[in-house]
Amino acid sequence: xxxxxxxxxxxxxxxxxxxxxxxxxxxxxxxxxxxxxxxxxxxxxxxxxxxxxxxxxxxxxxxxxxxxxxxxxxxxxxxxxxxxxxxxxxxxxxxxxxxxxxxxxxxxxxxxxxxxxxxxxxxxxxxxxxxxxxxxxxxxxxxxxxxxxxxxxxxxxxxxxxxxxxxxxxxxxxxxxxxxxxxxxxxxxxxxxxxx
Numbered sequence: 001x002x003x004x005x006x007x008x009x010x011x012x013x014x015x016x017x018x019x020x021x022x023x024x025x026x027x028x029x030x031x032x033x034x035x036x037x038x039x040x041x042x043x044x045x046x047x048x049x050x051x052x053x054x055x056x057x058x059x060x061x062x063x064x065x066x067x068x069x070x071x072x073x074x075x076x077x078x079x080x081x082x083x084x085x086x087x088x089x090x091x092x093x094x095x096x097x098x099x100x101x102x103x104x105x106x107x108x109x110x111x112x113x114x115x116x117x118x119x120x121x122x123x124x125x126x127x128x129x130x131x132x133x134x135x136x137x138x139x140x141x142x143x144x145x146x147x148x149x150x151x152x153x154x155x156x157x158x159x160x161x162x163x164x165x166x167x168x169x170x171x172x173x174x175x176x177x178x179x180x181x182x183x184x185x186x187x188x189x190x191x192x193x194x195x196x
Contacts, residue, residue: 034102
């Protein structure tokens with residue numbers, strides 16, 4: 001990988017801008033839009049935990065381990081996502097910690113977000129693989145990852161804990177560099193009618 005510096009990614013009416021402390025109010029609004037923070041299997045902070053969540057993400061960014069973004073659509077922050085588990089020796093990374101306000105569910109926003117991130121990972125950073133993790137309970141996330149064209153690699157049993165302390169099996173998916181051109185074409189076709 002060549003450049004892990006914060007970057008702004010933009011197209012299809014979606015902007016991924018480097019996460020900042022001043023995103024806190026808008027991110028709280030995004031979480032409270034549909035109360036996604038109440039979902040046990042989604043690692044999204046509530047109002048009281050958002051500042052610490054942003055601070056931790058920025059610490060990981062400064063350590064070169066993550067690149068966190070705020071997701072902007074229609075002129076407002078509608079969520080957050082990031083690159084994490086960055087390993088420059090392969091190079092490889094994961095995309096995750098993603099959440100969207102429910103008002104943008106079933107729109108082009110998530111597809112555009114992932115197309116921007118995958119393009120940056122493979123075409124700019126030279127990633128050999130990009131992977132995704134999600135809870136066994138998060139069927140919406142599993143379906144979205146599969147629609148991207150990612151392959152299910154397996155399940156890590158009793159891998160983590162949900163917010164309520166229950167055990168989580170983690171479903172893992174990946175896309176490798178050789179698969180990216182075909183996936184890029186399919187994603188571009190899905191976004192073809194979205195204004196740029």
